[in-house]
Amino acid sequence: MMRTQLKNKILFYAKFHISARRLFASSPFPEGPDVVRLLPRLRRVRILGPTLWCLTAASAVYLGCAAYEVRQDVAILKRRLPAGTSISYDDIGARKVTSWIRSMHSERGSRLPDILSQDLSSSGQLITGTVAANLGIFAACRAVPLLGYHFAHLPSGSANYTLFTSMFGHAGLMHLGFNMYAFYGFTRPLARSKTFEGSGSHLAAFYLSTGMLASLAQHLASIWPNPVLRVVPSLGASGGVMAVVGAFGMTYPEAPIGIVFIPVSFPAQSVLAAVALVEMYGLFIGKWMRLGHAAHLAGLAAGSAYVHFKGNERLWEPARRFMFHQMRRLKMV
Template sequence: MRTQLKNKGLFYAKFQISPGRLFASSPFPEGPHVPRFLPRLPPVRVLGPTLWCLTAASAVYLGCAAYEVRHDVAILKSRLPAGTSISYDDIGASKVTSWIRSVYSERGSRLPDILSQDLSSSGKVITGTIAANLGIFAACSAVPLLGYHFAHLPSGSANYTLFTSMFGHAGLMHLGFNMYAFYSFARPLARSKTFEGSGSHLAAFYLSTGILASLAQHLASIWPNPVLRLVPSLGASGGVMAVVGAFGMTYPDAPIGIVFIPVSFPAQSVLAAVALFEAYGLFIGKWMRLGHAAHLAGLAAGSAYVHFKGNERLWEPARRFAFNQMRRLKMV
């Protein structure tokens, strides 16, 4: 889950924000002597963070696609005669051209499975993501000042924290819950038809949806909950919820168990319940200390990615574009 930072004193001091202003605009002021609402809250930038997030998400997505294409080309070149010209169709994710088939049939060799990524590829991404979150949490615990760079404050933070806040966590329970959920849902999702074991595709999906979820949390500080502009947020749950949403759309009848509840429920029903809970927290239960906007945006992005066949409409075009540009630059 994405949560609000509990120990905010040093964070506010860095951005010259008075904690009294936060309590004055909170639904739960510290006492009757504190005004319930401030006449004016700090402004929140919209255009800059929005453009930054869209650019960053696109760059991450295209970068992962380019990495995978370059990897596929390297494998294919190692198994073909030197100097053989390669087109994108030769390394396409869904087919192998008859020309490559004829080359390998003449050699009497088994056709290499260069198109399907080994499942260890996605396994490395899952393990690496968890390791990165653990490492950053340990570093921030050892050097608290690093925490400024892994939490996003809508009214004061730089744009880059919209990305880095995905790797910050407020405590061991927060970290453990997010990583357990990510590990549980990312493994079966990686084997689905959408991702086909591609670690690069999974990384592109997780990171780009996480950035967009952070943007949603940022914009929620304008509407419907202006108090959020004074509350730093952090956590991996925007991307994790995207993974959960994609899982639910891919395996709608898969049973999902909930901690401390001895029964399981179909994934599609759990998705609907989570969406209602997050919508309630965002628009009605504003006292709840969770990043409901990020959760809801991640859930919607993940569900839409599978429903609208993001692998065909986004990933394949991104791979083709990356291949064409790298070929033009003579990188492949």
């Protein structure tokens, strides 16, 4: 049994390695006739299991991040209020804890406490930690090649957890460098927006949940419109990064965005529209373009919708309120 599993992992990694090497190649991959002969031998791509797993995992991550921030906010208030003071959600709702401490210390003419400084820099820690995690996983997969099996999602495979872990796998230095450059550049101004207000927990919930939904979209695209994708492992942070780009464009529509190797900038909304058209073309028409078009398009749509429909008010605050009351029942806060 163990030998069979090892053999399957080796075969998978061989396919993954070939796909990764050809990711930026100039010739089409896979070849048409070969794929036509290979597809009937593959198991059908599952729909219900991966969809339920992804929705459950994304919800758990979102609620978990909300609970973490609620616990932090309650801890800050308990340090500043008299012992035994009852804390309701209204005391920490809508990030009131930050403004409350700011106003208190501005009146006293003193500097902000270290614990608040750590809270305000939580988004910076999230950005740095995400980049470090991607770099570390890339190095580990190069040192132990079989680890690549756990950080790439094969639509025709049986694993669901790779819908999440594939967000941290990359095919090469070019793939990794481009994703992390875009993530770092767009996430910093987005973290300071009214939607996220410097909250690292909120940013983590948004990035991880939209990244998983983008992975699911790439998985479902192997059923339609491009069945060839079921034999190509998908990996990379680009789904979550595109969600960040979409949220950035909706938050700062007139902000100039430069394109690599082009010495001019364009308004963010124009760039979003152009990127969406390119991804739609690649997904439905130019199927020879071997990129994660479904993941990119889904991430872009999710990020744009999150800001447009005020996800901070309609999703994040209700999630915080729900977790506060649940934690209060369990006497965790």
